[in-house]
Amino acid sequence: MLKIVYPICCGMDVHKSFIVACIASTNDKGVTTYKSKRFSTFTNDLRFCARWLAENNCKDVCMESTGKYWIPIYNILENSCNIVLAHPKYVKSIKGKKTDKKDAKWIADIFKHDLVSGSFMPPVDIRQLRDLMRYHFKLTNFMIGEKNRMQNCLTVSNLKLDDVFSDVFGKASTNIINHLLSNPSEKLNDVSGFRTKGMKASDEEVLSAIDGCICAEQAEKMRIIHTHMDSLELCKLNLESIILSVSEKYLPKLNLVLTVPGIKTFSAITVISEIGVDMSVFPTSKHLCSWAGLTPQNNESAGKKKTTRISRAGAYIKPLLVQCALNAIRKKSNPEIRNRYLSIKKRRGHKKAIIAIARMLLTAIYNILKKNEPYNADLYRQADKPPVQRTVTVDEAVYILQRQGYIVTPSPV
8 A cells, every 4th residue: 555645735737727726635544535626827816726725734736737837826836835846747647537627636646645756946036047048048049040041041142152151140241241232233343341350261262152143032031131130139138138147146156167168158057047056956966967868768678678868858958068068078178078078989979979978067067066166177087097907807808809800719629
């Protein structure tokens, strides 16, 4: 018989316009009684829900994370209840016996036995910083999308600036594009006035690249794109100023995270916004890496491993850590990271190696925030030192030779 961990608890089935709450009360004899009630998601009715829970002496609530609809409920009940927010896959009801009341009752039943894995929920100020950083990420994606559309306009207009410039949106290339847009009918015969210090292409190559024709429709589209890019850049600058002011209270922790190789200012702020500064919520660094989607899956049956792919978790922090890892392996000043990447890449390939480096960086961040110490490369370098004396058996020696491509045959007796 399963142990009752929460004698009085509540399961909630969350929808856009209403919620169904079911309180499960278990007495000393193990008999459970249920009370169900439906509330709208307007703030005043949610306050009635909080009072109803208090009247029934219910302090523990479990609900599934349905889109963004759980957030208003969480905001009202956060101060008065212990809320466990569960992924829908952990509270999925039995197919064919599913109604709103039965869903709420099922959530209460599995929650009272502590069978629900709760999601990580940082404090309010970290959640606000996380929201700002995710919006910053979206604005960056919008900017990249507009740059791709601008590049498509150049391509269909027979302008091959991407073949002669490493950055089509650099200073020289941008000045040429603006000149062509201001005079679409005029043919440009001299580009010497647009040259910059780092420009490698010759004038003849640039003239050959812009030997095209921008039609009126494409020119107007490019002007609209250019205006949108300018407004997006202004929005990003305003948002970054807000982010810096909000993250100022975490400056000591940010300075510690910045000591990790490959991590810059906004990367450190993003990491703090995703995982917080209190590492006691994660028992070990392995739990944090698993939460971020950087740990291979366990899917084994009958002694056979079906897959070891990483999960789809960490939609925001995982791509960021991969970018930081790509930056860290290029620097020769961090040999402990570069050597590990090259060692894993030789055996497993680039993709698995870069995920391993991203997991290495997140493990370092976990220990830095938990111990309140800066990054120490000597710890990795000491671990990478080979043993002074190594003895191998005959079987190990044969295996090493076979790995190097040699054919080993037994000697005649």
